[in-house]
């Protein structure tokens with residue numbers, strides 16, 4: 001057995017620890033976007049494989065027997081490539097993906113199908129807006145220049161942004177108290193977020209509810225059907241191992 005973890009979410013790091021602990025031969029693949037990614041207890045590689053054919057070649061060359069897609073739910077290109085390359089090579093694939101967040105009483109969400117729809121959903125009146133989306137997705141908000149934007153990235157942005165904005169550089173996870181303080185201090189009136197699910201990014205959504213702020217929530221992109229689980233424990237079971245983790 002030789003597993004390939006396509007990393008990207010916090011649970012991928014938890015999974016790497018469990019796989020290392022179980023003594024399973026595995027490689028952890030970083031997308032290569034983050035300058036100082038978390039250390040792993042497994043051999044790592046970084047950066048694209050070269051599309052479907054590149055990933056299929058890697059699977060064959062490196063004797064990969066199991067692929068675990070633990071990329072971010074919005075990293076759809078990698079996920080589509082994994083589905084296709086695993087189908088071509090006959091390699092079992094599983095996706096580790098937390099369920100999307102669902103509205104709780106008191107939430108004020110405006111659903112948006114994509115980033116363009118989210119930019120269009122902002123008010124006409126100037127407002128302080130927290131864009132909780134990745135650097136590569138912010139360009140459509142240049143068309144709404146009346147707003148004052150706060151952005152938050154893991155790394156300082158390289159090069160000019162498409163519009164003026166305050167940038168917070170922080171890796172998270174973020175606490176409810178910390179998010180409340182940040183939203184209050186910046187007098188944020190709107191939040192734009194992607195429905196990532198999971199606990200690591202949830203605090204801003206809970207804070208928005210407590211402060212009565214509207215959230216423009218971008219839905220997850222559609223992916224072809226694939227086997228999918230929500231916990232590291234289930235991935236370990238799929239690999240034929242038990243863990244001492246609760247969920």
Ligand SMILES: NC(=O)c1ccc[n+]([C@@H]2O[C@H](COP(=O)([O-])OP(=O)(O)OC[C@H]3O[C@@H](n4cnc5c(N)ncnc54)[C@H](OP(=O)(O)O)[C@@H]3O)[C@@H](O)[C@H]2O)c1
Pocket residue numbers: 005006007008009029030031032033046047048049050051052054055070071072074075076077078079081134
């Ligand atoms: N999109 C987000 O909001 C977000 C948020 C947090 C973390 N991330 C993580 O950041 C990375 C890039 O995200 P993205 O949205 O740019 O992804 P993407 O659009 O789905 O992927 C673009 C290309 O990047 C390469 N790639 C992505 N993830 C990879 C991985 N784990 N290992 C090796 N190559 C990978 C692949 O290149 P080739 O085609 O050349 O193989 C893929 O086709 C992913 O690992 C993702 O999980 C993304």
